[in-house]
Amino acid sequence: MGTALIYDEEMTKYKLLWVDPACKIEVPERLSVSYEALVRTGLSDRCVSVPPREASDAEILLVHSEEYLEGVKKTPHMTLEDLKEFTLQYGDVYFHPNIYHCAKLAAGSALQLVDSVMTGKVRNGMALVRPPGHHSMRSAASGFCVFNNVAIAARYAKQKHGAERVLIVDWDIHHGQGVQYCFEDDPSVLYFSWHRYERQKFWPNLRESDYDSVGKGSGAGFNVNVPWNEVGMENSDYLSVFCHVLLPVAYEFCPDLVLVCAGFDSAIGDPEGEMCATPDIFAHLTHLLMNLAGGKLCAVLEGGYNLTSLAQSVCQTVQTLLGDPLPQLANLRSPCESALESLQCVRSVQRRYWSILKHAADSATTDVSNKRIKLAKAEEEKAETAEDERSQEEKVWPEPAERLRPPVCSASVLPDDAACPDGLKRLVSSKDLGPLLVSRIRNRSMEDAGDADGVATFSRLYTLIEKMRTNEIGNGVALVPDVAAAVECVVQDLGSDLVSRVLVVCVGKEELNYATADGKMLVVQISGEDKEEQKGKYYIPVCLKKGCGDTVGFIQAVFGLLLPLGYEYDPGLVLLVRMPGSGVGDCMWQQLIGLLKGFAKGHTLVLMQTNDGACMGPTASALLGHPAPPLQELLTPLPDDGGALERMRERLQADWKMLQTTVSSGN
Numbered sequence: 001m002g003t004a005l006i007y008d009e010e011m012t013k014y015k016l017l018w019v020d021p022a023c024k025i026e027v028p029e030r031l032s033v034s035y036e037a038l039v040r041t042g043l044s045d046r047c048v049s050v051p052p053r054e055a056s057d058a059e060i061l062l063v064h065s066e067e068y069l070e071g072v073k074k075t076p077h078m079t080l081e082d083l084k085e086f087t088l089q090y091g092d093v094y095f096h097p098n099i100y101h102c103a104k105l106a107a108g109s110a111l112q113l114v115d116s117v118m119t120g121k122v123r124n125g126m127a128l129v130r131p132p133g134h135h136s137m138r139s140a141a142s143g144f145c146v147f148n149n150v151a152i153a154a155r156y157a158k159q160k161h162g163a164e165r166v167l168i169v170d171w172d173i174h175h176g177q178g179v180q181y182c183f184e185d186d187p188s189v190l191y192f193s194w195h196r197y198e199r200q201k202f203w204p205n206l207r208e209s210d211y212d213s214v215g216k217g218s219g220a221g222f223n224v225n226v227p228w229n230e231v232g233m234e235n236s237d238y239l240s241v242f243c244h245v246l247l248p249v250a251y252e253f254c255p256d257l258v259l260v261c262a263g264f265d266s267a268i269g270d271p272e273g274e275m276c277a278t279p280d281i282f283a284h285l286t287h288l289l290m291n292l293a294g295g296k297l298c299a300v301l302e303g304g305y306n307l308t309s310l311a312q313s314v315c316q317t318v319q320t321l322l323g324d325p326l327p328q329l330a331n332l333r334s335p336c337e338s339a340l341e342s343l344q345c346v347r348s349v350q351r352r353y354w355s356i357l358k359h360a361a362d363s364a365t366t367d368v369s370n371k372r373i374k375l376a377k378a379e380e381e382k383a384e385t386a387e388d389e390r391s392q393e394e395k396v397w398p399e400p401a402e403r404l405r406p407p408v409c410s411a412s413v414l415p416d417d418a419a420c421p422d423g424l425k426r427l428v429s430s431k432d433l434g435p436l437l438v439s440r441i442r443n444r445s446m447e448d449a450g451d452a453d454g455v456a457t458f459s460r461l462y463t464l465i466e467k468m469r470t471n472e473i474g475n476g477v478a479l480v481p482d483v484a485a486a487v488e489c490v491v492q493d494l495g496s497d498l499v500s501r502v503l504v505v506c507v508g509k510e511e512l513n514y515a516t517a518d519g520k521m522l523v524v525q526i527s528g529e530d531k532e533e534q535k536g537k538y539y540i541p542v543c544l545k546k547g548c549g550d551t552v553g554f555i556q557a558v559f560g561l562l563l564p565l566g567y568e569y570d571p572g573l574v575l576l577v578r579m580p581g582s583g584v585g586d587c588m589w590q591q592l593i594g595l596l597k598g599f600a601k602g603h604t605l606v607l608m609q610t611n612d613g614a615c616m617g618p619t620a621s622a623l624l625g626h627p628a629p630p631l632q633e634l635l636t637p638l639p640d641d642g643g644a645l646e647r648m649r650e651r652l653q654a655d656w657k658m659l660q661t662t663v664s665s666g667n
């Protein structure tokens with residue numbers, strides 16, 4: 001299934017008609033530049049073009065009041081003076097004779113997107129719209145917004161398509177207060193927003209934008225605010241919040257539909273956000289949401305005012321929706337202290353509502369946070385002066401790397417009698433490994449009988465790894481007689497001289513005792529086995545007391561440990577090993593394969609035992625990029641033993657900074 005793209009140049013046909021410094025950044029070129037970039041890169045041609053439509057009165061009234069709609073209806077006939085007068089009743093927004101028409105198209109575009117996704121016409125999609133929506137409230141325009149496009153879309157999805165749970169992820173750098181007000185007492189809509197806050201110093205300067213606004217009444221826990229109290233947040237800060245807050249909660253919520261308030265003023269270069277995250281981060285943020293709700297994801301444009309980073313960010317998002325390989329995020333740094341403080345505060349208030357966060361640490365002790373506030377105030381004085389320098393300096397960042405689809409998406413290495421799943425290319429040619437490698441393979445514990453096809457198998461494995469390195473093949477799966485021997489061979493003989501860093505994810509019990517001290521390999525083993533000792537920084541045994549069939553524990557291990565480690569380690573190849581009898585469920589297995597695609601440009605090699613062939617279908621489906629089915633088990637979580645995972649994370653964070661979720665009490 002494809003990706004929808006909704007755009008119409010009609011929505012560029014309104015602009016600011018008078019002087020207003022607060023509104024001058026919201027220009028028509030935001031939309032045309034974004035669309036032209038999609039055309040220039042060939043991405044628009046690969047999308048299913050869906051026309052916008054005007055939202056009807058009834059649809060607008062799903063969120064807004066009659067008196068507000070009646071007022072906006074009058075604006076097309078207003079004189080310039082009347083328009084100015086009408087605008088004065090609202091904040092940081094402007095009206096224009098054609099903005100009512102465009103606002104109906106913007107809201108209608110979001111509805112068209114929801115229809116296309118919910119009816120299965122497409123898998124996912126993006127609507128390029130203006131005016132944006134997430135600030136507009138029931139009876140008020142605000143922050144360049146007239147109708148709340150995404151809020152209307154959420155109500156519409158429930159009413160028309162029977163969606164029971166809708167997740168709204170708002171990665172725009174401003175708090176979508178309009179969305180929060182709309183759903184704060186509604187447990188069927190989970191609203192997540194991060195936003196520049198600076199302890200209420202930044203627009204819209206609302207007390208209720210802080211982390212302790214968790215929703216009201218039955219909606220308590222279904223509003224998640226992450227305030228950024230400093231500017232300059234980077235990729236690592238954004239990824240930490242996704243791994244340690246949004247994704248665990250989103251998976252426990254188990255939505256039927258994901259809506260994204262896709263504002264790109266959270267990217268580097270934007271005059272509003274003043275953040276430092278690069279446009280390619282949106283490839284990963286999109287990817288991390290694409291295995292929720294069976295892949296049903298609708299991204300609706302909100303903000304973004306630096307036309308260069310906006311266009312790049314839009315392209316990164318659409319290219320990921322299309323299923324292209326992800327860019328490698330180079331040199332992630334540690335989340336900054338301010339981000340860690342926000343992270344800790346959010347997790348500590350939300351843990352009472354989400355069992356998956358149950359073991360999160362307490363909020364920073366008051367003296368630590370008071371010290372940080374005092375420090376922040378000191379920073380502020382200094383920052384006043386720096387302010388003008390900073391706003392002068394033009395931000396520069398590298399153009400996002402090209403993301404080339406390999407000629408072959410997925411390949412397989414199979415015993416001759418095993419059937420090759422549809423869509424996979426069977427590797428038969430085997431590279432002549434030369435005597436040295438052959439002798440090393442023969443020395444492996446290969447029973448004589450297996451010896452012959454053992455060498456053939458390994459030479460095909462070698463070929464597969466080499467073709468992944470040259471990007472001729474995206475990913476692959478190998479059925480081998482003895483998984484343990486194969487792992488040893490790949491990591492000792494094949495992997496090491498082919499790629500610089502191999503992330504080995506081993507599901508199930510097995511003695512994987514390879515010398516990993518040199519960092520050429522990071523082994524994360526998730527099993528039911530309790531390994532008392534830790535074998536150095538690069539061998540991380542994760543024990544799930546109830547085994548790999550414990551979905552809650554598994555998800556906690558994936559988001560709390562595996563993904564942050566993977567982002568920090570930045571491997572050139574991912575080796576996913578399924579030990580026989582691991583007990584991991586097929587859905588969980590597919591989710592894991594889907595999520596691991598975020599690393600090594602999607603170069604994942606799955607190793608399974610020949611007698612585990614029953615899992616080949618789900619494995620092939622996930623490798624080919626089909627979204628994993630939702631994990632229903634998370635809806636009724638069993639009492640988990642997340643405490644052990646939290647303790648393990650705390651112990652490891654000394655070595656691995658992406659595992660941090662609290663301010664170091666030291667500073």
Ligand SMILES: CC(O)(O)CCCCCNCCCN
Nearest residue numbers: 022092132143174203302303
């Ligand atoms: C969709 C959106 O969230 O990007 C709208 C942001 C509105 C910002 C209003 N304040 C602007 C102050 C100018 N320095």
Ligand SMILES: [Zn+2]
Nearest residue numbers: 172173174303
């Ligand atoms: Zn914004």
